[in-house]
Amino acid sequence: MNAIDPVIHIAAANIRLDGVSKSYGKLAVIPKLDVEFKAGEFTVVLGPSGCGKSTLMQMIAGLERVSGGKIIIGEREVQDLEPKERGCAMVFQNYALYPHMTVFDNIAYSLKIAGLTKAERRARVEVVARMLGLTDYLERKPGQLSGGQRQRVAIGRAIVREPAVLLFDEPLSNLDAQLRHDTRIELAELHRRIGATTVFVTHDQVEAMTLADRILILNKGQVEQYGTPKEIYHHPASVFVAKFIGSPPMNILAVTGDGSMLRLSDGQPVVASHLKGDFQLGIRPEDIAVGNAAGRAGLTAHVRYREDLGSHSIVAAELAGGTVRIATPFGSDAPDQVVLSLSFPxxxxxxxxxxxxxxxPGALSAATKEQR
Structure with a gap:
């Protein structure tokens, strides 16, 4: 039961996908996928265009048939049920409001179809309108609203049904930058208030990092990593994740181990290591130190360009094996140099x-102890 207002009763349900797959002919969009979205959590499905995230969402909602596997919501298998029988509500990118209906009627329409009385419909709509700041707009039609207000109406129409699962398919894509920011805050607050299991599809890492309890990162229909924003940012499971999360993304450099050090292609030593062979080494832009740090090898890098962003600067510098981006405090003198000495903790x-x-994991832990 909702703790804010007893008129809205949302009982969150977990979602489990067991071996779920989707193919169009011989084209496999989603190979077998096993994942569980926990009841009451806000899960963001993140990935580039074409990775299968919207297809996954539509299979949960029942808008796409699965090619194989089971979808279990709560304790029920739902892969063979119609969308209206699954206990899900979906918010689309394009709002999909009825233009000839008022805001009140748009939100209340599904309740009318379900046979609720006028009094019951009004009570629920008024609660939802207060939650979303739409009370003053109930008699307006969608054409008289801003993009952000129309999106809130679409959200209101979804939550008024008291769904166990709330699905968002890139709902902020049509909003400008400031409105996207404001709506993200509203969505986070709304989730805290109603507690429905929420699955949110996006290609925007900022939305994922700021909204999610957990993030599911997809790449060509397969799970690259599933974890909290902090886990994914600080412990990426792959180069794909490391480069997809972060702005600028993690720097990735080719290195070779000779049994005592990992070195760049020109022989510059990066870090002590007993490993031998070829590897890829990653470091976040904010973790690179400019200038020679005591006890650590200094790497010679040549500055290509600098971007001043107000709060900080991003410096692009050339090292053997590729370009690294360095985040430095705004006004730092070091980035003005043509040649930098860098250290990688x-x-x-x-x-x-x-x-x-x-x-x-753990491959560099020994080196870490040595350099502390």
């Missing part, structure tokens, strides 16, 4: 397999 480094791109 060992406890901020990430090591990945050169061929698969998968993370190699």
């Amino acid at each position: 060992a406890d901020r480094l990430h090591l990945f397999d050169a061929l698969t791109g998968k993370a190699i």
